[in-house]
Amino acid sequence: MAEQRVIYDSPSRPPDESLHWKRVLGDSIPKEQELFSTHEELIVAFQSDVYSFNSCTKKESYIKIAFWSCIIGYCEALSTHKDEGRRYSIYPVPLAGIRRLVDEFVELVHSGSAGKQAVSNSVHRSTVQTVSNSIWKRAQNKSQMKDELHANSLYICLCGDLDNKSLDCFGAALLTSMGMNILGFGSLLTLSEDHAYESHYEGDADEETSAAVITDGTVSSDSKAPTYSKRATCEVAIPGNTKESQSKRGREIAATFADLKSTITPETSWLYMADNAVVCDTPGMVLAAMLGNVNCDVEKVKKTSNNDGKPQVVSSALCKIKRDMLWILYDGGHMTKFPFALMELGECEEHFGIERGMKWVEVGDLIRNQDEDENKLGVQTWVLWNEKLFLDAINVSRTAYNDAQVYPYLYAGHYHKDAGRKSPSDEYRLVEALRLYSEASRVASKYKYETKDCMQLMKHMTTVSSLIMKDFLLCPSAGHDNKAVRVWVHRENAVAAATFVLAFYDSLLFWEEKEETNFVEILGLSHKHFLGKLFQYFALDVRVDALAEVYKTEMQHTAHSVITKEEMLYFRQPRSKRLAQNSLLIAALLKEKIVVKEIDIALPSVGSRQRKRARNNQT
Structure with missing residues (x-):
C-alpha cells in the first residue's frame, strides 16, 4: 500500500x-x-x-x-x-x-x-x-x-x-x-x-x-530606489x-x-x-x-517511534487562496528578488497545481555550467514552470543575497525527492535532491556557530539526515508496513547518490573543524543518522566506486550545473580533513561492515593528541 x-x-x-x-x-x-x-x-x-x-x-x-x-x-x-x-x-x-x-x-x-x-x-x-x-x-x-x-x-x-x-x-x-x-x-x-x-x-x-x-x-524595471x-x-x-x-x-x-x-x-x-x-x-x-508565511497545515506532523510521521493535513481552500494571490504578485514583478515567496508558490503548485504550473518552460540560462564552452551550452533544457520557481529562488539567493540562504536548496531538494519516488525513470531526481541537500549544508557551514542562533538550522540538518534514510536509502516494501533497503534501478544513480550523501556530511564536518568544536548532533557516533550508519545502506562496491569519484581531480565536463536525465554529476574534493583520502574515517567507510571509532571522527586537533598519547603508551 x-x-x-x-x-x-x-x-x-x-x-x-x-x-x-x-x-x-x-x-x-x-x-x-x-x-x-x-x-x-x-x-x-x-x-x-x-x-x-x-x-x-x-x-x-x-x-x-x-x-x-x-x-x-x-x-x-x-x-x-x-x-x-x-x-x-x-x-x-x-x-x-x-x-x-x-x-x-x-x-x-x-x-x-x-x-x-x-x-x-x-x-x-x-x-x-x-x-x-x-x-x-x-x-x-x-x-x-x-x-x-x-x-x-x-x-x-x-x-x-x-x-x-x-x-x-x-x-x-x-x-x-x-x-x-x-x-x-x-x-x-x-x-x-x-x-x-x-x-x-x-x-x-x-x-x-x-x-x-x-x-x-x-x-x-526603470525605477530607482532613493539613496x-x-x-x-x-x-x-x-x-x-x-x-x-x-x-x-x-x-x-x-x-x-x-x-x-x-x-x-x-x-x-x-x-x-x-x-x-x-x-x-x-x-x-x-x-x-x-x-x-501563511501556514496551510492543519496540524503539525509528529514523529512516531518507527520514524514514520502522520500524514500532513492541509487546508484545501486556504492553499488555493495562497497560490492564486502569489501568482498575482508574481505576474506583477513583486517576487523577483524574494526567494521565499517563489519557493512557497512552488510548494502551493505541488499541492494544487494549475495548468500554468504544468507548462514547460526553457531554463538553460538558469542551470548553465559557466565553465563550459558556448557550443556545448546551446542545448535547450525544459522543465515544468513549477520546477522553475525553485530554480528562480536559488538563482535569486545566489545573485541578490550572496548565496546566504539555506532554504532555497532545501525546498528544491524536497521537490526532487518527491518527484524522484514516482517512477524508475525519475530516479535521477533523487540524486539531484541529495546534491541540493549538500548545497544547503554547504551554505550553513559559512555561518559562525552559536547554539541559540543556529538552533533551527541544526533542526533542518537533522531532518534532512532523517529524510535521507527514510526516503532515499529505504523504500516501501511490497505488502509490508516496514521499509526495505532501496534497490537502485541504475547503478550510476547509486554511486552518485553515495557521493552526495558524503557531500552533505562533509560540510557539517568542515563546519565543526572551522569552529574547532563538536556541535552537530548527527555527527555523534550513537546518532541513528550518523554518516557511517547511512553509508552502510550502500553496497561495498558502490561505496568503493563512489569514493573513487570523490577523489578524482579532473573537472566534470557537463553542460549543466544540475543533474538531469541526460547528465550525471558527482561530488568531488571534500573540504573536511576527516574526509581526506587516506583518513581513518574513509578507511572505515570502505570496509564491508562499517565500524567508526571515536578517534576516526575526532576533530583533527583532538585526534592528533589522541594518536600521540597512543604512541606514548606503546613506548
Missing part, C-alpha cells in the same frame, strides 16, 4: 457557526454586498488592490495590506484548527466586520503615538517601540513564541484569544512595519530565513517616496509585556548580541543575516511576505 503523505481537508461546516464569525460580526447580519461569497470574488478583489498601489499614498497602501492580513488571518483561523469540530468553510467572508478590525488597528497605532514628527533616528526608534508595545499589549500575552503556529496576522493580534494564540516574530514585525507606515514613517519589513525585524533609512526625508515605481500592479546614508534596524519580536521586554523593542539588532555577550554579530549570524536580509521595500513585496 502506498504511503499517504498528505490529506486535503475541506470542511463543509458554515462559518457563521464559528466563534470567529461571531467575533467579527457580533449580532449583525451582513448584506450580500458585504461578503466575499466565493474564491473568485476574493481573488478579483485582491488583484484590484494590488493594481491600485500605483495610485495610493503609502498610508493607503498599508491600510490595504492590513485589510488583507486580517482577511487571510481570519481564513487561516477558520480552516486550520487542530480540532476537526472547529474547522469551517471559509466562504462567505464578512467584509464589514473585517474593516472594523482594520479601523481598530489604525486607532491602536495612533493611540500611543504623536504621529510623524521631525525626521530623526531617535524619533523613529521611539515610535517603533511605542507601536510595537501597543501591538504586543493588544495581542495575547505570552512570555515566549516557541512553536506558535498560525500566529502571524493582524487578525490573530486582535482576535487570537479565541484560539489562545499570540504573535510570532514575523507577525510582530509585519504589524509594526504596517503601523509605522500608516503613521507616515518609512518602515521596511526585514527578513532573514527564520526571523523578522524592522528597518529604516536614517535621514529619510521623503517618507512618501517608494523604493520602486508601480504601474498597473507591476514593478517598473540613503545608512539602513538602521529595530528589534520588535520580543514577546511579553514586562518593562524589560518593552524597553528592548526598537533597539538596533546588534544590541541583542551585546546583551548576550555573544561571539557572533548581525553580519555573521544566520538568524539575522543583516548583510543579506530580504528588505521588503514595496507594498507588493510585503504582501508576498505575508502570503508566504
Whole structure:
C-alpha cells in the first residue's frame, strides 16, 4: 500500500457557526454586498488592490495590506484548527466586520503615538517601540513564541484569544512595519530565513517616496530606489509585556548580541543575516511576505517511534487562496528578488497545481555550467514552470543575497525527492535532491556557530539526515508496513547518490573543524543518522566506486550545473580533513561492515593528541 503523505481537508461546516464569525460580526447580519461569497470574488478583489498601489499614498497602501492580513488571518483561523469540530468553510467572508478590525488597528497605532514628527533616528526608534508595545499589549500575552503556529496576522493580534494564540516574530514585525507606515514613517519589513525585524533609512526625508515605481500592479524595471546614508534596524519580536521586554523593542539588532555577550554579530549570524536580509521595500513585496508565511497545515506532523510521521493535513481552500494571490504578485514583478515567496508558490503548485504550473518552460540560462564552452551550452533544457520557481529562488539567493540562504536548496531538494519516488525513470531526481541537500549544508557551514542562533538550522540538518534514510536509502516494501533497503534501478544513480550523501556530511564536518568544536548532533557516533550508519545502506562496491569519484581531480565536463536525465554529476574534493583520502574515517567507510571509532571522527586537533598519547603508551 502506498504511503499517504498528505490529506486535503475541506470542511463543509458554515462559518457563521464559528466563534470567529461571531467575533467579527457580533449580532449583525451582513448584506450580500458585504461578503466575499466565493474564491473568485476574493481573488478579483485582491488583484484590484494590488493594481491600485500605483495610485495610493503609502498610508493607503498599508491600510490595504492590513485589510488583507486580517482577511487571510481570519481564513487561516477558520480552516486550520487542530480540532476537526472547529474547522469551517471559509466562504462567505464578512467584509464589514473585517474593516472594523482594520479601523481598530489604525486607532491602536495612533493611540500611543504623536504621529510623524521631525525626521530623526531617535524619533523613529521611539515610535517603533511605542507601536510595537501597543501591538504586543493588544495581542495575547505570552512570555515566549516557541512553536506558535498560525500566529502571524493582524487578525490573530486582535482576535487570537479565541484560539489562545499570540504573535510570532514575523507577525510582530509585519504589524509594526504596517503601523509605522500608516503613521507616515518609512518602515521596511526585514527578513532573514527564520526571523523578522524592522528597518529604516536614517535621514529619510521623503517618507512618501517608494523604493520602486508601480504601474498597473507591476514593478517598473526603470525605477530607482532613493539613496540613503545608512539602513538602521529595530528589534520588535520580543514577546511579553514586562518593562524589560518593552524597553528592548526598537533597539538596533546588534544590541541583542551585546546583551548576550555573544561571539557572533548581525553580519555573521544566520538568524539575522543583516548583510543579506530580504528588505521588503514595496507594498507588493510585503504582501508576498505575508502570503508566504501563511501556514496551510492543519496540524503539525509528529514523529512516531518507527520514524514514520502522520500524514500532513492541509487546508484545501486556504492553499488555493495562497497560490492564486502569489501568482498575482508574481505576474506583477513583486517576487523577483524574494526567494521565499517563489519557493512557497512552488510548494502551493505541488499541492494544487494549475495548468500554468504544468507548462514547460526553457531554463538553460538558469542551470548553465559557466565553465563550459558556448557550443556545448546551446542545448535547450525544459522543465515544468513549477520546477522553475525553485530554480528562480536559488538563482535569486545566489545573485541578490550572496548565496546566504539555506532554504532555497532545501525546498528544491524536497521537490526532487518527491518527484524522484514516482517512477524508475525519475530516479535521477533523487540524486539531484541529495546534491541540493549538500548545497544547503554547504551554505550553513559559512555561518559562525552559536547554539541559540543556529538552533533551527541544526533542526533542518537533522531532518534532512532523517529524510535521507527514510526516503532515499529505504523504500516501501511490497505488502509490508516496514521499509526495505532501496534497490537502485541504475547503478550510476547509486554511486552518485553515495557521493552526495558524503557531500552533505562533509560540510557539517568542515563546519565543526572551522569552529574547532563538536556541535552537530548527527555527527555523534550513537546518532541513528550518523554518516557511517547511512553509508552502510550502500553496497561495498558502490561505496568503493563512489569514493573513487570523490577523489578524482579532473573537472566534470557537463553542460549543466544540475543533474538531469541526460547528465550525471558527482561530488568531488571534500573540504573536511576527516574526509581526506587516506583518513581513518574513509578507511572505515570502505570496509564491508562499517565500524567508526571515536578517534576516526575526532576533530583533527583532538585526534592528533589522541594518536600521540597512543604512541606514548606503546613506548
